[in-house]
Amino acid sequence: MGLRTDFIWMDGTLTPWDQANVHVLTHGLHYGYAVFEGIRAYECVDGSSAVFRLKEHVDRLFGSAKILGLTIPFTPGQVTDACVETLVANKMRAGYIRPLVYVGSGSMGVNPADNPIRVAIAVWPWGAYLGAEALEKGISIRTSSYTRFHVNSMMSKAKSAGNYVNSVLAKTEALADGYDEAMMLDASGYVAEGSGENIYIVKNGVIKTPPLTTVLAGITRDSVIALAKEMGYEVVEQFFTRDEVYVADEAFFTGTAAELTPIRALDRRVIGEGHAGPVAKALQKAFFKVVKGENPKYAGWLHRYSL
Ligand code: PPE
Numbered sequence: 065m066g067l068r069t070d071f072i073w074m075d076g077t078l079t080p081w082d083q084a085n086v087h088v089l090t091h092g093l094h095y096g097y098a099v100f101e102g103i104r105a106y107e108c109v110d111g112s113s114a115v116f117r118l119k120e121h122v123d124r125l126f127g128s129a130k131i132l133g134l135t136i137p138f139t140p141g142q143v144t145d146a147c148v149e150t151l152v153a154n155k156m157r158a159g160y161i162r163p164l165v166y167v168g169s170g171s172m173g174v175n176p177a178d179n180p181i182r183v184a185i186a187v188w189p190w191g192a193y194l195g196a197e198a199l200e201k202g203i204s205i206r207t208s209s210y211t212r213f214h215v216n217s218m219m220s221k222a223k224s225a226g227n228y229v230n231s232v233l234a235k236t237e238a239l240a241d242g243y244d245e246a247m248m249l250d251a252s253g254y255v256a257e258g259s260g261e262n263i264y265i266v267k268n269g270v271i272k273t274p275p276l277t278t279v280l281a282g283i284t285r286d287s288v289i290a291l292a293k294e295m296g297y298e299v300v301e302q303f304f305t306r307d308e309v310y311v312a313d314e315a316f317f318t319g320t321a322a323e324l325t326p327i328r329a330l331d332r333r334v335i336g337e338g339h340a341g342p343v344a345k346a347l348q349k350a351f352f353k354v355v356k357g358e359n360p361k362y363a364g365w366l367h368r369y370s371l
Contacts, residue, residue, distance in 0.1 A: 067188035069154040073146050074184050076138070078153050084184065091179050092166030096226030099128035102320045103161040104190075105151055105369075108357030113157045114366035116320075116355050118144055120283045122163075124223060129165055131222040134181050136165055143183070148369045150185045155371055160190035160321065166225070193260075193321035194244055199348065202316075202328030202340050203244035205258070207306050208234040212248040212256040212278055220278050231259035245317070247306070247330060250278040254303040261317035261325070264288075265309055266343045275301040284318040284351075287365065291350045297343065306330070314341030324348040 072084035092098035101124065105115045122140045129136050136143070147161050163185045170179035194203050210233045213220065218227050234246035238259075247263060250256040255274055257263055262282040264273045271292055273285065292299050309315055313336045315327040324347055326340035340348070354362045 067190070069156070069186070069188055071150065071153045072184060072186045073150045073153075075182055076146075078150070084186070086166075086182075087169040089169040089172060090166065091168065091170070091172070091176055092225065094172070095167075095174060096224070096229065097132065097134075097176060098164060098166035098225035099125060099132060099134065099223055100162060100164045100225060101125045101223060103147065103163070104320050104323075104355070105156065105158050105161060105187075106355045106357075107158045108366070108368075110357060112357070112368050112370050113151075114355070114357055114368045115147060115151070115161065116367075117283050117287065117365050118147060118367040120286070122147075124281070124283065125163055125165065128222040128224060131219045132224060134165060134167070134176075136183060137181055138183060143185075144367075146185050147187075148367070150187050152369065152371055154187050156187050156189070157371065158189075159187050162186045162188075164225075190321065193319070193323070194317075194325050198244065198325050199323065200340060202326035202338075202344075204329040204332075205245045205247050205327055206238050206241060206243040207331055208246040208248045208259075209237060210234045210246075210248065212250050214251040215278055221276075221281060223280060235259040247309070249306065250274075252303075253305070255306060255309060258317050258319070258322070261319035261322045263327075264316050264318070265304065265312035266314035266316075266341060267308075267312050269297065269343070271297050271299045271343065272302055272304055273299070274303055282318060282320075284320055284323070287354070288318050288324065288347055288351060291354065292347055295346065295350065309335065312336065314344050316340075316344040316347075324351050 071078040167176045168180040168182040238246040257279040262285040310333040326344040
C-alpha cells in the first residue's frame, strides 16, 4: 500500500499503523458524522520542512466540529502539535496530513448521544492529486449530473465526512465517463466547485470564482486569491454559469490535494488554448514558491519543523 506509514495518532497516542483500527459499530462510519482536514507539508528549499497554513486548517477543523455540534476533546494547540508529532514520528519531510474527528461506538441510532468523540491523525505521501501531468497540461472535466447540496441540507462550511458522498458520486461518474474530475453546479444551477477543489475562470485577465455561499472555504483558495491580488490581477467572487466556463480564456482548480490544477476542457469544449494558460501558470509558480519557503513575505503561512 503506497500510503502506508509507521504510526497514526489516535486519541493522544501514536499507534502502529496496523493497530489503528475502530469498532465496526463506530457511529461516524454508519452516519458519516465526522469532520476532517486535508493539509500538506512541503520540503523547503533550505532543507527544512513546513506545514502549509496549519493554523487555518486546525481552525477550520474546530469550526467544522462546531457546526456539527461535536466537542473535540483536545485543544487547537494539542491538535496542531499532534499533526507535527505524527509527521516527525513517521520521518516525513513532506506529505499529506489527515486529521479526523468522529463519533465513536457506544449506542446506535441517528442520535450521537454520549458516544465518545474520537480523534485520529494520519499522514501519508501524496503526489499530484490529479496525476503528475495534470499540473502541467491541465485536466478534462464534465459537468456533474449530481447537484451540490442545498445550503440548508448539508452544511457546506463544515468539511464533514457525510458531505463527501456527494463528491464521491460526482467523481466516480466523471471517471467512468472518461473525464478526470467533475464540476458541480449548485442548487440554483450556478457553478459551485469540483468534487474536492474550488474552481476559477479567467476572462480578459480577470479571475472569477464563486462566492463562498455553497462551497468549502478553501484555504488554497484564500492563499491563491491573496497571491493573485498581490500580482495585480483583479479577482471577483461572483456566480457564473457552465457556459461562461466554455468561453473562458482559462479555468483552474485549487485545493490542498489538487494544489493548482489547470482545466483544459469542460464537457468536451476546449477552454482557451487547451492547456495551462498564462494566469494559471503564473499563480501556480507563485504558490509553489510560497509553500517551499521561497517567498519570505509569506513566512507566516509556514509552520516549520525538522526531523
Ligand atoms: N472544495 C472541496 C469540496 C474540497 O473537498 C476541497 C479540499 C476544497 C474545496 C479545497 O479546500 P482547501 O484544501 O482548503 O484548499 N479537498 C480535500 C480532500 C481531497 C480528497 O480527495 O480527500 C483536499 O484537497 O485535501
